[in-house]
């Protein structure tokens with residue numbers, strides 16, 4: 052029976068600090084080895100049980116986000132067979148390599164589990180490859196196509212700057228541009244990270260294998276990476292997921308905020324957000 056109770060949910064940006072493409076399955080999906088953390092910035096949702104499914108999308112990044120059955124927030128409710136009225140305040144750019152849709156889906160699943168008492172479903176990767184990590188919601192290593200998760204409990208909070216240079220990159224197109232599908236994974240055992248600086252130094256020795264095809268499709272990714280690398284205090288810069296969002300890591304939030312001001316002044320049209328990753 053319908054109730055008025057609204058569960059509020061937060062859907063943080065997912066950042067792939069590394070993204071090694073290590074193989075390809077028979078169905079064409081690629082095998083990954085990726086270290087993922089989450090930002091303290093994301094979409095905000097309200098979820099209520101309802102007689103019929105409904106979705107309203109608002110917020111600064113709402114333009115172009117589907118409001119029909121293609122929206123992953125609605126698909127998540129349908130996946131567990133619950134009618135929900137959902138409000139989605141969009142703060143994350145879409146098709147940006149930071150998992151906005153997957154994180155929204157995970158937030159809806161969590162909210163509906165709380166409202167109905169149902170357990171979280173299995174096989175959530177069928178909703179989208181990133182949904183299991185977004186349900187996990189904190190620093191994690193993902194392998195397979197995203198369904199094999201190992202906790203990464205020793206990562207320090209990382210001051211970071213996220214920049215999206217205003218170009219949408221569909222994930223499938225970026226994977227299609229990969230020249231090599233069998234690249235080395237990360238080491239079996241990850242080191243212990245004692246500070247943001249130590250973690251950034253190690254991350255510099257890792258890769259995002261999708262960066263080259265993304266840069267070829269959207270040269271502005273390279274422009275944004277160069278701009279970040281030149282900001283004061285930046286240890287390293289890399290693309291997240293299949294792009295086009297890029298990030299840089301700093302020792303302090305003050306450095307990330309100062310870098311944001313520099314990038315905003317030079318590129319007023321870009322999406323520029325200092326955050327902390329955890």
Ligand SMILES: C[C@@](CO)(OP(=O)(O)O)[C@H](O)COP(=O)(O)OP(=O)(O)OC[C@H]1O[C@@H](n2ccc(N)nc2=O)[C@H](O)[C@@H]1O
Pocket residue numbers: 067070079080081082083085147148149150151153178179180181182195196197222223226291292293294
């Ligand atoms: C690359 C990653 C890394 O975290 O992030 P995003 O760039 O999307 O944020 C994810 O694996 C993306 O997950 P998600 O966006 O949920 O992917 P899906 O919708 O399932 O897949 C979209 C398309 O990308 C390709 N794809 C996706 C994942 C994968 N491991 N191999 C692939 O080849 C396939 O062509 C697929 O049809």
Ligand SMILES: Nc1ncnc2c1ncn2[C@@H]1O[C@H](COP(=O)(O)OP(=O)(O)O)[C@@H](O)[C@H]1O
Pocket residue numbers: 116117121122123124144145146147148149150151152153155156220222292293294
């Ligand atoms: N809740 C949602 N928010 C954003 N995009 C969504 C959502 N649901 C479905 N989509 C569709 O999914 C595509 C990928 O968006 P998103 O999940 O943000 O990107 P990515 O896979 O690069 O992290 C978008 O182009 C959009 O059409």
